[in-house]
Amino acid sequence: MARFEIERVPVLEDNYVWLVHEPAANVTAVIDPAVAEPVLAAAQRRGWTITHILNTHHHPDHVGGNLEIKRASGCTIVGPSHDRERIPGLDVEVSDGDAYAFGAETGEVFFVPGHTRGHIAYWFGGSDALFCGDTLFILGCGRLFEGTPEQMWKSLSRLRKLPDSTRIYCAHEYTQSNARFALTVDPANDDLKARAAEIDRLRARGEATVPGTMGEERRTNPFLRADHPGVANAVGLAGAEPVKVFAEVRRRKDTFR
Ligand SMILES: [Zn+2]
Numbered sequence: 513m514a515r516f517e518i519e520r521v522p523v524l525e526d527n528y529v530w531l532v533h534e535p536a537a538n539v540t541a542v543i544d545p546a547v548a549e550p551v552l553a554a555a556q557r558r559g560w561t562i563t564h565i566l567n568t569h570h571h572p573d574h575v576g577g578n579l580e581i582k583r584a585s586g587c588t589i590v591g592p593s594h595d596r597e598r599i600p601g602l603d604v605e606v607s608d609g610d611a612y613a614f615g616a617e618t619g620e621v622f623f624v625p626g627h628t629r630g631h632i633a634y635w636f637g638g639s640d641a642l643f644c645g646d647t648l649f650i651l652g653c654g655r656l657f658e659g660t661p662e663q664m665w666k667s668l669s670r671l672r673k674l675p676d677s678t679r680i681y682c683a684h685e686y687t688q689s690n691a692r693f694a695l696t697v698d699p700a701n702d703d704l705k706a707r708a709a710e711i712d713r714l715r716a717r718g719e720a721t722v723p724g725t726m727g728e729e730r731r732t733n734p735f736l737r738a739d740h741p742g743v744a745n746a747v748g749l750a751g752a753e754p755v756k757v758f759a760e761v762r763r764r765k766d767t768f769r
Contacts, residue, residue: 516639518681521554521719526685528722529571530643531555531562533642535654537615539563542587543634543643544683545577552584560724564614567591568645569631570598574683594623594630596767602737606632606734619643624671626664627654635674643680644671649682650724651707653767655733665738672736676727687711687721693768697746697761699735704732734761 519531528632529553530543536767541564543702555562562585567575568733577601578589590612593605606612608623612634615734619634624647628661633644645652648671658666667686691708698704707728736758737743738758747760 516636516641518641519558520722521551522685523550524573524718525560528681528685528720529577531558531560532566532614532641532643533560534615534707539615540584541566541614542577542581543681544568544574544645545581546573547587548577548580548584549688551581553576562587565589565591565601566612566614566619566634566643567599567602568633568643568647568683569628570595571628571646574645575600577617580736588686591631592623594625594632595628598630598648603637608632609715621665622670626656626659626667629658631667633661633671635726636680638750640677640679641681641723642671642674643681645683647671647678647682647688648729648733648735650680650721650729651682651704651711651733652686652765653762655751656762661762662755664762666759668713668736672726672730673755674687674726676725676730678726679723680726681723681727681730685720686723687724688715689768693765694732694734696733696768697764698740699738699746700742702735704734707732 515535521529527546532541556680589601590604593607606621609619612619622633683718739754
């Protein structure tokens, strides 16, 4: 396990770009480069040559560095077929169920619409790594810009079936505000309370909270727990269908301050 060497590159306000090195084949992918310069600099510091960009969706803070990194490195850009017109420099289109070979590792592609209509995630089971863009955050999920609650609940329900040990490499450090919100919709969850306290300690020291693990998320992320009675009760929807509970939790988060 954990064949990948992964470097976190913090950029812009709260984005994380991930540099993923597969040492056996000496290939390096950039996940969702918001910008180019700090990513190129980080790769150079590690002595890694960028060979791939893997995009999850088309938002500018995920593809903004595509063309400049491609010019500098000649890398191959991989992204969702549903978004072929919206991904700058796209070379290889992938879609749900595809197995994408990256060096000695293989990434399974999940079509996870909701945040955008074309969003995908890459799961590398051999390295226990999930690159999920803006679909799943630590203790949160992406806003529904182009999708419905039904789509997002289905997408998250697929991701939460991944093994407990799966590390979640999402694209933003939103965890502390997500935790404050989560406590309002899952107030009786002791695992969540303990985790929120730990997150406050980490952030007070200026440390990152990403990646987290799927096991932790299943116990504490309210967007993965819309079928748990504690969450349904807390939003006044005891006994309702999980998708209704999910929609209400997402609606509340949209206006949470
Ligand atoms: Zn986005």
